[in-house]
Amino acid sequence: MPYSAGSSEGLPEAARQRLVAMRGGEGKKGLFTSDLSINEFLLCQEAGFDPVGLVMGSSIYHIGFQFKNFYQNQELEVLSQAMYEARELAMTRMEEEADLLGADGIVGVRLEVTRYVWGASMAEFMAIGTAIKHRAGGNYRTPDGRPFTSDLSGQDFWTLLKAGYQPVSLVMGNCVYHVAHQGTLQAIKQAGRNIEMPNYTQALYDARELALSRMQAEAERDGATGIVGAQVKENSHGWDSHVIEYFAVGTAVRPIENAPAVPEPSMVLSLNG
């Protein structure tokens, strides 16, 4: 479900009530909620942004069936799609919540996947972050009108802005991959030797590259010039031993026009460990 401007599809009734109550109005600012730490909160304010509310989206998703060939390296497309679509559903709802608050974007976004024993073929996907709004207005949304999203902390957000860049969107790419089992003959050949296992190397290499290239494609779509804080996470989410998901995630950024010069770093000896 891609984001469409002004839509609040998929949000439960309580979300609309909560967000309308928080929005304020008639020149009066509403109360904000935020999972930013106090330092992060003040840094966002210093950068010209006020927090407007904690926003989130969630989806419980049934993951379909996929046949796998025991002796073949292959992407499990059904699972890749499920893991991607469910995350996108959660992200879209979070963006819709931010839109209802009239926010410019969301910082500190966390994406969580949880599986429960009571639902073997399901997983819960949740996206949560703090919606913020610039005090003086300005265009911080993505080219297609979405609020910007970013998994940067308040500290990183401030530093990014000072460095002359602004976040565009949280971009992600994933790949669920089945790593082929070894044949008996190959296992005998390798017994007792130091040797690279090319099919394993190739499988994990492929999967990682696919996830990364999908993340990059998203950044290109959103007109970004780069991705900061990119990470590739691997998780098997309780699947069989030869199935693994690579999940690439990062904040796509673009340069701010007429940005002031980057401040010089200074040497600090911190007393906090």
Next chain:
Amino acid sequence: MPKPWIATFNGGELVCANQVGLKPLGQVFGCAVRGVSTQYFPATSDEARIESEAFDPMLAESLAHVQAEATQLGANAVVGCQVVWTRVDERVEASDGFYPSTLKISGTAVFDTEARKGEFYIVPASPDEIMVLRRADYIPAGLALGRSTYYQTAWRQVPKMTGGAFSTWANEEVVELTRGPYMAREVAMGRMADMAKAAGAVGIVGVKIATEIHPAGTLQGSTMSVTTRFLCYGTAIRRKPGSIDFVSVKPIIPLS
């Protein structure tokens, strides 16, 4: 000689506490337990009424315990507080239709030399955070907390959940089930905001969240309904009276 005090502060926090006029006096704790009966197969998905009604008195009771312990130590505030809301034993629910719901609040009691007389506050913020807040002309106003227990039936979706013979092979969202935890979180966050508003706050920072999802009813091993317990809490903050609209902080980029 006075007894030594106990605090969870680390060295940096202790220095900040000293700077900002918070004198540590000791660890304090408050707890409330209520027996809550479970609701089997209510007709509609809604907040679990019995548990919801039990919570507010539990919160009042544990906060009163914390305050009583702190006052005894000569404190007028509790900082760095943590809230844990849980069931004592989840196995009890399935067999007896009844379980003990527990709320625990702990923190470090302090004497705040800057607080107004007769004032008492409990906040999750630590001393270093309070120092930063005060420098930026904010005051910790108190604990803002919201929770919800939401019951969601999803019997239509059982085939999708089980992965058994009737399972669908397709990727799709489990719409009914998504609603349960989502509603619980939204309702709880709304309540947290209400609590802060009542304390005259402008906002809440440092919100922490905790989710528990349990099957509430099963049929032949398949989950028919789930109960979501969601808790969120943070530090409600106020502006210092007479403060200007915005206080500038001077961040630096360290070479670490």
